[in-house]
Amino acid sequence: MEKKNCYVCGKEALSKNEIGLTKKLLDKNSRRFYCLDCLAEYLEVDTEFLLAKVEEFKEQGCKQF
Ligand SMILES: [Zn+2]
Numbered sequence: 001m002e003k004k005n006c007y008v009c010g011k012e013a014l015s016k017n018e019i020g021l022t023k024k025l026l027d028k029n030s031r032r033f034y035c036l037d038c039l040a041e042y043l044e045v046d047t048e049f050l051l052a053k054v055e056e057f058k059e060q061g062c063k064q065f
Contacts, residue, residue: 008038017054020064024057025050 004014014033022033025043040047058065 004033006035006038007032008034011035017065020057021050021054023064
C-alpha cells in the first residue's frame, strides 16, 4: 500500500489505524490523511476517544483496521 503522510504535520508513513480513522470519520474518499494527534485536534476530541473508536470499528468487523 502507498505510504501516506499527515496532511497537517507531515508525519510520515501513517498507520493503518490513522488512515482508517480518517476515512471513517471524515471522508471515505479523502485524499488528505491525518495522524492521530492532528485528527484529534481537528475533530476537537482527545486521542483516547479516537483509539476507542478504532476498537469499536474493529469489533464491527471493519476491514480498514
Ligand atoms: Zn499530524
